[in-house]
Amino acid sequence: MGRKKRKRGRIRDRTVIIGLAALALLIGMLYFRNTRQTADVSKPAPIQAAAPIESKKQTQGARTNKKDPLLTLVNGKNPLPKGWKADLVPLEGEHSIDRRAYPGLKKMLEDARAAGLDPLICSSYRTNELQTRLFNEQVKAYQNRGYEKEAAEREAAVWVAVPGTSEHQTGLAADIVSVSNQNLNHSQENTAVQKWLMKNCWKYGFILRYPSDKNSITGIGYEPWHYRYVGKQAAKEIYEQSVCLEEYLRQ
Ligand SMILES: [Zn+2]
Incomplete structure (x- = not known):
């Protein structure tokens, strides 16, 4: 030894x-x-x-010009810029989207449908009133589950942005689901529509805005249905670098 x-x-x-x-x-x-x-x-x-x-x-x-208005950052810490006016194009139903994002969105949905898929826009541009109503409904849902008001507001903000801080208010975002599964939960990522969109959206100038591994940076939970228009070049770079918009703008 x-x-x-x-x-x-x-x-x-x-x-x-x-x-x-x-x-x-x-x-x-x-x-x-x-x-x-x-x-x-x-x-x-x-x-x-x-x-x-x-x-x-x-x-x-x-x-890329990081000061391009198409790259405007709106999140919990960066409210919608004062005087922001969305120039909108109406879509099916009550929906509308920013004029600059419209051609890309149209082509993306057409190509997805041509591939035999069933994408459906379930949310797009939101006025401040609509955002306020959605946020209050979410707070109420948490309160009904026994949360105190403050805690309910905190939890609600993870899923529905506080009014004035939602990307939907820019007119540059759209929530897209599958007709056959319209639940806004993790099951979306398994639909053929989301698999196709996640793989191809950058080609049309869109990014999956709240990826599963970026919650701590975006402040928003994983949303495999929320797409944001940033323009083709930026979308390509963001996709290739696997970064979220916050990280991309910090570079
Ligand atoms: Zn959304």
Whole structure:
């Protein structure tokens, strides 16, 4: 046993020595790199090396303008901008959507139907009055389940935005469900409609606005039915990077 312990002790010593050596090597390399970088600054940059960096910057700037009104962030901390006026196009039923989002939405629904699916818009533009009514109904539902008013309001806000902070008030959002399943719950994600929309919506300029893993950032629970128009370029980038709108705008 004693010999074994000594042996283990020696192995541990050797590991420590190797670790220290590796650390020293790393520090040395970093030092060397830093000195080289410092030295390079004084030298004029080779033209060929500088050019691609410059052109990359220009492309990035041209790709998305994060101040585009289509990227307006509306959430619990960012209320609808004062004086926001939605320019709307009427849809079936009582629904309407922002004029800029309309062509994309129309084409998305047409293509989904052509693929044999049954998408149905169940919510779109909301006035402040409508948002207030929906929010109050949700608060009442929680109160009926025994919640105190304050707690009921807190819980309700996870599912129905506090009036003035709903994306539906921008006119850029639509809730889309399957005709065969109109329940606004997790079961939506299993419908053929949602599977298709989640995979394809970015091609039409839409994003799934409240993904399952972003609740702590968006402040809204997982909603596999709420789509937001942001324009084709931004939608593509958001989809490819698997980020939510809040994260995308912070970049
Ligand atoms: Zn919604």
